[in-house]
Amino acid sequence: MGINVKVMERPVGEASYVRATLKGLALTLKHLVDPHRVTIQYPEEKWDLSPRWRGTHRMLTTEDGKAKCVACGLCPTVCPANCIKLVPGEDETGNRYPLVFEIDEFRCIFCGYCQEVCPEEAIHLGRHYENAEFNRERFVYDLERLTAQTHPVSTLWDPADPRGE
Amino acid sequence: MSGLDPMQLEPGLWPFLIATVVKMLVIFTIYMVVVAYTTLAERKVSAWIQDRHGPNRVGPWGLFQVLADGVKNFLKEETMPGEVNKPLFLLAPAVAFTCALVAWAVIPFGAPLPTPWGRIDLVVADLPIGFLYTLAITSIGVYGIVLAGWSSNNKYALLGGLRSSAQMVSYEVAMGLSTVCVLLIAGNVSLPGIIAQQVETSWNIGLLSVAAFLFLVSAFAETNRVPFDLPEAESELIAGYHSEYSAMKFSLFFIAEYANMLTASALFVTFFLGGWDIPFTSWDNTGPATVAKALATFGMFAAKVLFFVFFYIWIRWTLPRFRYDQLMSLGWKFMLPVALAYVVVVASALLGLDAAGIARGTRAFTLSLVGLNAVLLVLLFVILDRGRIISPAASRLERERVERLRRVAAARTTIAPGELR
Numbered sequence: 034m035g036i037n038v039k040v041m042e043r044p045v046g047e048a049s050y051v052r053a054t055l056k057g058l059a060l061t062l063k064h065l066v067d068p069h070r071v072t073i074q075y076p077e078e079k080w081d082l083s084p085r086w087r088g089t090h091r092m093l094t095t096e097d098g099k100a101k102c103v104a105c106g107l108c109p110t111v112c113p114a115n116c117i118k119l120v121p122g123e124d125e126t127g128n129r130y131p132l133v134f135e136i137d138e139f140r141c142i143f144c145g146y147c148q149e150v151c152p153e154e155a156i157h158l159g160r161h162y163e164n165a166e167f168n169r170e171r172f173v174y175d176l177e178r179l180t181a182q183t184h185p186v187s188t189l190w191d192p193a194d195p196r197g198e
Numbered sequence: 199m200s201g202l203d204p205m206q207l208e209p210g211l212w213p214f215l216i217a218t219v220v221k222m223l224v225i226f227t228i229y230m231v232v233v234a235y236t237t238l239a240e241r242k243v244s245a246w247i248q249d250r251h252g253p254n255r256v257g258p259w260g261l262f263q264v265l266a267d268g269v270k271n272f273l274k275e276e277t278m279p280g281e282v283n284k285p286l287f288l289l290a291p292a293v294a295f296t297c298a299l300v301a302w303a304v305i306p307f308g309a310p311l312p313t314p315w316g317r318i319d320l321v322v323a324d325l326p327i328g329f330l331y332t333l334a335i336t337s338i339g340v341y342g343i344v345l346a347g348w349s350s351n352n353k354y355a356l357l358g359g360l361r362s363s364a365q366m367v368s369y370e371v372a373m374g375l376s377t378v379c380v381l382l383i384a385g386n387v388s389l390p391g392i393i394a395q396q397v398e399t400s401w402n403i404g405l406l407s408v409a410a411f412l413f414l415v416s417a418f419a420e421t422n423r424v425p426f427d428l429p430e431a432e433s434e435l436i437a438g439y440h441s442e443y444s445a446m447k448f449s450l451f452f453i454a455e456y457a458n459m460l461t462a463s464a465l466f467v468t469f470f471l472g473g474w475d476i477p478f479t480s481w482d483n484t485g486p487a488t489v490a491k492a493l494a495t496f497g498m499f500a501a502k503v504l505f506f507v508f509f510y511i512w513i514r515w516t517l518p519r520f521r522y523d524q525l526m527s528l529g530w531k532f533m534l535p536v537a538l539a540y541v542v543v544v545a546s547a548l549l550g551l552d553a554a555g556i557a558r559g560t561r562a563f564t565l566s567l568v569g570l571n572a573v574l575l576v577l578l579f580v581i582l583d584r585g586r587i588i589s590p591a592a593s594r595l596e597r598e599r600v601e602r603l604r605r606v607a608a609a610r611t612t613i614a615p616g617e618l619r
Contacts, residue, residue: 054513058512060516061515065246068246070249070251071249072250072251074251
């Protein structure tokens with residue numbers, strides 16, 4: 034014990050073992066007979082996600098099944114993680130469309146800027162979290178995969194309506 | 199007490215041998231299944247106490263978790279650390295496991311069972327010295343742990359083994375002394391004899407409450423259960439004596455721990471809770487033996503033992519672990535003197551009651567002993583149950599040291615960091 038160690042005054046005279054033990058036993062018994070379980074039994078029960086949940090991406094499509102994306106290049110520009118790869122193409126009528134649109138979900142930080150900046154409301158983040166794959170390559174989502182996703186999409190936070198009312 | 203007459207079966211070696219082997223097989227099977235499910239019960243109760251669900255994936259309500267664990271332990275790789283003392287390393291789990299099992303042999307688990315070949319005592323081996331046998335076996339059980347700690351060639355395992363041996367030796371004394379009172383009142387060292395005495399008078403938990411309390415606490419220490427599980431204190435010693443064990447050898451230690459728990463519960467029930475005696479009725483221990491009586495008393499015994507197993511688990515998930523010096527001072531400075539004093543008190547009380555002509559088994563005998571115990575319990579839990587009794591920080595030497603430190607600190611001119619706060 035060092036010189037500068039503060040010596041605590043313990044109430045050893047009042048401290049009790051048996052009564053304190055009984056008190057503890059009563060507490061644990063209370064929890065035993067009246068548990069406050071918060072566990073979600075995952076595969077059977079699923080968590081109710083917030084509407085603002087930002088999960089893996091989804092590309093919305095037009096009525097004829099094509100991606101809404103016009104390859105404007107705003108999302109790769111705004112992306113802070115630099116995870117969107119976009120090669121624009123142009124068809125014979127002069128409409129731009131993405132030749133290559135890939136999102137590396139491992140690089141993505143799920144900030145939601147791409148959804149916010151998209152003028153066509155094409156790229157969205159998803160309310161979705163079951164993303165497991167068996168290899169790393171599968172985490173680079175191409176355009177086909179992004180359009181094929183069906184999970185609900187995120188509603189981003191609106192500064193004009195901060196509480197989502 | 200004709201039910202406890204040892205000469206019941208047909209004479210001859212074969213009936214005795216066959217009856218004993220059948221009893222051994224039945225008891226072994228039930229015992230192993232119960233031990234296995236005790237591990238599940240531990241996980242379930244701990245989960246419920248902590249507001250969790252516990253294992254619930256294997257089978258309905260997780261009931262097959264036990265089988266999954268068993269298969270896992272059988273299929274795992276057995277590792278043999280370098281430089282271990284091989285014979286002892288292999289012997290240790292066997293010793294721990296065997297001692298946990300064989301202690302059960304002398305515990306009576308039901309009223310005699312009538313069969314066409316005569317009445318069979320529901321106890322595997324009706325030893326006339328059953329009580330001494332249990333003490334001896336539980337003491338040998340410590341060798342499993344000590345040998346495991348010694349042979350592992352691992353400092354943590356060795357420390358665990360050392361702690362365990364010191365702890366077991368300390369609490370063995372208090373445990374033995376607390377059971378001396380049971381022997382005094384029963385006048386017999388055979389376990390069926392002790393049960394017969396409790397049937398005749400009343401359960402020893404009322405007559406010898408203080409001894410029951412001491413025995414219970416010592417049994418926790420003997421089985422290395424929380425709050426006395428210092429041999430495997432994972433925060434200090436990894437896993438203590440079984441750090442180096444893997445697969446089935448580890449599993450044997452694990453089974454031994456739970457088997458010990460079951461044995462200690464059964465001993466407590468036998469010594470203090472009337473064994474297989476069904477309370478508030480004399481139907482079970484008067485008249486001729488019937489199958490119904492045997493089954494009912496076995497059920498009663500199982501219920502009592504399982505309640506204490508539950509109590510063990512309940513305590514484990516309630517109390518934190520003792521510090522090592524607290525453990526030792528509790529054992530030597532509190533349990534031992536109280537147990538010794540209690541032996542003297544009970545002996546004098548019995549002598550006084552005998553001298554006053556109050557026969558054992560009468561209402562006056564029971565009431566006077568219960569009253570004496572009530573007074574002693576109040577003394578123990580209200581007046582003696584104070585931190586200063588077992589806290590070494592409150593010893594006089596320690597207090598003098600603290601005073602000296604305070605004087606030194608007061609004489610210093612510099613400001614100590616603590617004073618700035």
